[in-house]
Amino acid sequence: MKHFRKGLFVGAAISLLALTASAAVAETPKDQLVIGTSLAQVLSLDPQQATEGKANEIMCNLYDRLVLATPGGKIAPQLAESWAIDDKGITFKLREAAFASGNPVTSKDVVFSLTRLLKMNQAAAANLKRVGYNADNVEKLVTAPDERTVRIDLSGEVTPELLLYRLAMVTTSVVDSVEVEKHVKDNDYGNAWLRTNSAGSGPFTLNRWTPNEIVILDVNKDYVGGEPKMRRVVIRHVPESQVERLMLERGDIDIASALSASDLATFQNKQGFQIQRVPTGGFYVLSMNAGNQYLSHPKVREAIAYGIDYAGIEKTIMGPYGRVRTVPVPQNYEYAISSPDWHLDVEKAKSLLAEAGFKDGFSLSLKTIAQTPRIDLATAIQASLAQIGIKVNIQQGNGSEIIAAHRARDFDLLIPQTGAYMPNVLGSMEQFSSNPDNSKEANNAGNFVWRSAWDIPELTKLTAKASLEPDAKKRGELYVEMQKMFVDLKPAVLPLFERYEPIVLNARVKDYVGHPNMTTRLEAVTKAETE
Amino acid sequence: MKELSTSELGRRVLQLIVSLFILLCVTFVIGRVMPADPVGAVVGELADPAAYAAMRARLGLDLPLYQQFFIYLTGLLQGDFGTAILTGNPVSKDLAQAFPATFELATLAVIISTFIGVPLGLAAALFRDSWIDKTARVVALVGHSIPVFWFGIVGLVIFYAGLNWVGGPGRVDVYYEGIVTPRTGLMLLDSLLEGEPEIFWNALSHIILPAIILAYAAMAYITRMTRSFTLEQLNQDYVIAARAKGVGPANTVIGHVLPNIAVQLITVLAISYGNLLEGAVVTEIVFSWPGIGQYMTNALMIGDMNAILAATIIVGFIFMFLNFVADIAYALLDPRTREATQ
Numbered sequence: 001m002k003h004f005r006k007g008l009f010v011g012a013a014i015s016l017l018a019l020t021a022s023a024a025v026a027e028t029p030k031d032q033l034v035i036g037t038s039l040a041q042v043l044s045l046d047p048q049q050a051t052e053g054k055a056n057e058i059m060c061n062l063y064d065r066l067v068l069a070t071p072g073g074k075i076a077p078q079l080a081e082s083w084a085i086d087d088k089g090i091t092f093k094l095r096e097a098a099f100a101s102g103n104p105v106t107s108k109d110v111v112f113s114l115t116r117l118l119k120m121n122q123a124a125a126a127n128l129k130r131v132g133y134n135a136d137n138v139e140k141l142v143t144a145p146d147e148r149t150v151r152i153d154l155s156g157e158v159t160p161e162l163l164l165y166r167l168a169m170v171t172t173s174v175v176d177s178v179e180v181e182k183h184v185k186d187n188d189y190g191n192a193w194l195r196t197n198s199a200g201s202g203p204f205t206l207n208r209w210t211p212n213e214i215v216i217l218d219v220n221k222d223y224v225g226g227e228p229k230m231r232r233v234v235i236r237h238v239p240e241s242q243v244e245r246l247m248l249e250r251g252d253i254d255i256a257s258a259l260s261a262s263d264l265a266t267f268q269n270k271q272g273f274q275i276q277r278v279p280t281g282g283f284y285v286l287s288m289n290a291g292n293q294y295l296s297h298p299k300v301r302e303a304i305a306y307g308i309d310y311a312g313i314e315k316t317i318m319g320p321y322g323r324v325r326t327v328p329v330p331q332n333y334e335y336a337i338s339s340p341d342w343h344l345d346v347e348k349a350k351s352l353l354a355e356a357g358f359k360d361g362f363s364l365s366l367k368t369i370a371q372t373p374r375i376d377l378a379t380a381i382q383a384s385l386a387q388i389g390i391k392v393n394i395q396q397g398n399g400s401e402i403i404a405a406h407r408a409r410d411f412d413l414l415i416p417q418t419g420a421y422m423p424n425v426l427g428s429m430e431q432f433s434s435n436p437d438n439s440k441e442a443n444n445a446g447n448f449v450w451r452s453a454w455d456i457p458e459l460t461k462l463t464a465k466a467s468l469e470p471d472a473k474k475r476g477e478l479y480v481e482m483q484k485m486f487v488d489l490k491p492a493v494l495p496l497f498e499r500y501e502p503i504v505l506n507a508r509v510k511d512y513v514g515h516p517n518m519t520t521r522l523e524a525v526t527k528a529e530t531e
Numbered sequence: 532m533k534e535l536s537t538s539e540l541g542r543r544v545l546q547l548i549v550s551l552f553i554l555l556c557v558t559f560v561i562g563r564v565m566p567a568d569p570v571g572a573v574v575g576e577l578a579d580p581a582a583y584a585a586m587r588a589r590l591g592l593d594l595p596l597y598q599q600f601f602i603y604l605t606g607l608l609q610g611d612f613g614t615a616i617l618t619g620n621p622v623s624k625d626l627a628q629a630f631p632a633t634f635e636l637a638t639l640a641v642i643i644s645t646f647i648g649v650p651l652g653l654a655a656a657l658f659r660d661s662w663i664d665k666t667a668r669v670v671a672l673v674g675h676s677i678p679v680f681w682f683g684i685v686g687l688v689i690f691y692a693g694l695n696w697v698g699g700p701g702r703v704d705v706y707y708e709g710i711v712t713p714r715t716g717l718m719l720l721d722s723l724l725e726g727e728p729e730i731f732w733n734a735l736s737h738i739i740l741p742a743i744i745l746a747y748a749a750m751a752y753i754t755r756m757t758r759s760f761t762l763e764q765l766n767q768d769y770v771i772a773a774r775a776k777g778v779g780p781a782n783t784v785i786g787h788v789l790p791n792i793a794v795q796l797i798t799v800l801a802i803s804y805g806n807l808l809e810g811a812v813v814t815e816i817v818f819s820w821p822g823i824g825q826y827m828t829n830a831l832m833i834g835d836m837n838a839i840l841a842a843t844i845i846v847g848f849i850f851m852f853l854n855f856v857a858d859i860a861y862a863l864l865d866p867r868t869r870e871a872t873q
Contacts, residue, residue: 043573050575121579247700
């Protein structure tokens, strides 16, 4: 028996030693930037395919575009040194740059990339297709007069200024045509290869991407803008918010995004950390299916707009994620009108319901992705609408379930979120104000308004007019008119809160500027020595 | 004996195949009626209907269910698990990448749970109703009732964030990522093969906590079973005789009881091992462990059927195979069952 006890003791001692012998260094190396986030939505790193925000953040560091939009919203040169606008289109002069492979960046690569985008015809192409560029006309409209010149003719459905913003999106990234063509298989435009490899001229190259595990970017020493300070950028998939918080506190990661509200709160005023609240230009939205027998009544939609406790929800739930705003244009944008007088007013909401003929109320389902803060938002809306006599049943699901229901118009109420692709009224509002054909047969599931079966021919026309108005002042007036009309129509896609992406950084990280379009470039980021 | 074993073996192999086929059918049907949208996941939320329909056809999702199943089955028989939507890779390649991580974790967990659970169970039986027994029972009860998820977070808070004893989530510290070329996919082994002892220790410090947490629930089961097997033996005449002859308690257990319960224990360990491989899902999420559990969870999220089916088949196969091995071992090692089947 004595032996037995002794054996146990030795065993325990050995396991304790094993535990303590290899305590990890609690600090990331100075020349590596480590980001913790959720990579669950990243399905591709092909810039002409992927549209998800997190994929954009990665790809914008692998590739350059002709132009970029600064975090302040101005168009600035990237691969294009300069450009000239005339009546028919834009002529770009390329700067001297090279891809990571060593191949020079030529106008042929630009044409190749834009053609590739429209021929592959996936969601990434939506923003150019919306203004008249498509697989059939791209080769005619996008040309390369010489090796350093790119000419893009106007489609007739967009002004040059607004086209530049579309060209600043990650989907128009310039890929190395020589490299990509080497990997074309079954007419796939090299997509299978480019999903998991990079062929760009950006400050970093893709070393490794293991889905749902890790993305490792290596520095591109020959980057045209000078070698970045970070030798590597490591983005690690950390699906659990609490675990991510611990890793940030311990110093194993430098930047944490996708934190839950309560974990975020622990970093408020905490020494050694800073919180950045990056505006997205997008919104948390309440989509109402106008095909529903109750929600087809504008008065019912107005009653719901008066039946939500915006202020209370902002205070208790949204906090770092958003602020109240019921017009689909962020408050600080030029020509933004102020929010209408929609606030929680139970009496008014009830009388509106009575006017519509539903004084006893009714029941609706509310679908939402089970994710912070949308799930809490759904619960709050449920409680709020109960006061005016609308009984709400919440149905949670994962991303693909809820999006599928949204695309199929299979919902009563649903909470989606949006983002803006350019920092002006059109960039944020277009998806709320344009629905060219509301018929079921049109099956235009890519259109945000169509999904709510909200028929708005006048507003659609006005939106198209604004995108074609060359005079900035006149365009501004149209912007104001669009917003007023939107409010008057009692929207079936009701914006609730302007959306922010909160991130927490270790204070050692310098010059990380969160970009509203999730196109944060990392070439300027440095890390201070630990004090 | 030989003849009977062969036919028995054949019967069991057939049973294994039939069970696997049923598992496959059920998973396939559930997967296809699930309201997920893999097409949307590939082409993007804003794609137009033409692009959507084209991708749907390319993935074969426009065909009737029985045809899809037939195509899948034909591929499977040729060793083709299809392409994963999630990664664009052949599923077999993905699994070859994810499986070693789970295997490494579960193997370490089964070793830990055996080396603690078996002695603890023996001691508890030997000193029935003593403090050792009571402690073992409490340990087993706690291990059975605490959710792994909660346990994992608490473990991280205490041992990783608080005491700084172990490495954090992931298989190695981030700055060691990408240094070791995966040969076997087992990080502990690969780091040694590459001659990187520093990474070996780092990997060990990362795996130890999730392995212990995963092992704990299994250990509870192993302790409980060992205790009851041992108690059963302690009342047998041969033990009483041995004790009467003056053999000490430790020698009684090691020399007499253990060989007699070995066969039953093998079954318990095999079942535990299967459970560990299967049950690594939650542990993998908490510890950002890139194994098969996490792979499956993500595949489920977007309705990536090829990935889900293949992972289910692999896990199901291992589980059934371990049971099969345990049964065979039972038949081979225990003379009583052998005689019974004869």
